[in-house]
Amino acid sequence: MNWTDCTHDGCQIxxxxxxxLGWYPQFTRRSRKPSLVHDHDWRQEMxxxxxxDWAPQQPRRRRARRAHDxxxxxxxxxxxxxxxxxxxxxxxxxxxxxxxxxxxxxKNDRREHKKRRAVRTRLGGEVSEKSIPDVEAxxxxxxxxxxxxxxxxxxxxxKDNDHERLDKEKEKLQQAYNRCKxxxxxxxxxxxxxxx
Numbered sequence: 001m002n003w004t005d006c007t008h009d010g011c012q013i014x015x016x017x018x019x020x021l022g023w024y025p026q027f028t029r030r031s032r033k034p035s036l037v038h039d040h041d042w043r044q045e046m047x048x049x050x051x052x053d054w055a056p057q058q059p060r061r062r063r064a065r066r067a068h069d070x071x072x073x074x075x076x077x078x079x080x081x082x083x084x085x086x087x088x089x090x091x092x093x094x095x096x097x098x099x100x101x102x103x104x105x106x107k108n109d110r111r112e113h114k115k116r117r118a119v120r121t122r123l124g125g126e127v128s129e130k131s132i133p134d135v136e137a138x139x140x141x142x143x144x145x146x147x148x149x150x151x152x153x154x155x156x157x158x159k160d161n162d163h164e165r166l167d168k169e170k171e172k173l174q175q176a177y178n179r180c181k182x183x184x185x186x187x188x189x190x191x192x193x194x195x196x
Contacts (some may be wrong), residue, residue: 010067080106091116 003014007025018024067084068077074088080095080103089095090112095103105113 008068009065 003017004025006014006018009018009024068082069084072085074085074092075096077085077089078096078098080089082089086109090105090109093113094105097103
C-alpha cells in the first residue's frame with residue numbers, strides 16, 4: 001500500500017513520509033498540517049526575537065488521535081477486515097457481531113487459525129513416545145554451537161584489541177597535532193611581531 005492511500009494517522013510504517021511532507025491522507029483527501037509544523041514555526045519566531053517581553057501566542061496543540069486498538073477491544077470491533085484486531089479474531093476462531101452472534105472466519109483466516117492452533121499444541125508439550133528426541137544429534141548441535149560461540153568470542157577479543165590499538169594511535173596523533181598547532185601559533189606570533 002502506498003502512503004498516500006494510508007488514512008491511519010498512527011501508522012508507524014508510513015509516518016515518516018507523512019511527517020516529511022506535512023500531509024496526512026484522509027478519506028476526503030483533504031490535506032492538513034500536523035501541529036508539529038505550527039509549533040516549529042512558533043519556536044523559530046521566538047528564536048528570532050530572544051529576550052523580548054512579548055511573545056506570540058503558542059499555537060494550540062492538536063489532541064493526539066488515539067489508535068483504533070486503544071479505543072476498541074477486539075470483541076467490539078465489527079470490521080472483519082480490521083488489521084489491528086485480526087490475530088485476536090483468528091485466535092478466537094470467529095468474527096464478533098453487534099447482535100452477539102459469531103461470524104464465520106474467511107477461508108484464509110480459517111487456515112491461519114488451524115496453523116496457529118497446531119503450533120500452540122506442539123509448543124504446549126504434547127509429546128508421544130514415538131517423538132523422543134535423538135540425544136546424540138542434540139549433543140552434536142550443542143557442540144557445534146559452542147564452537148561457533150568460541151569463534152565469535154575470539155573475533156570479539158581481536159576486534160577489541162584493534163580498537164585499543166587505534167585509540168592509542170589516535171591519542172598520539174592528537175598530541176602531535178596539538179604540538180604542531182602550538183608551534184604554528186608561536187611562529188605566527190613571531191612573524192607578526194617582525195612585520196609590525
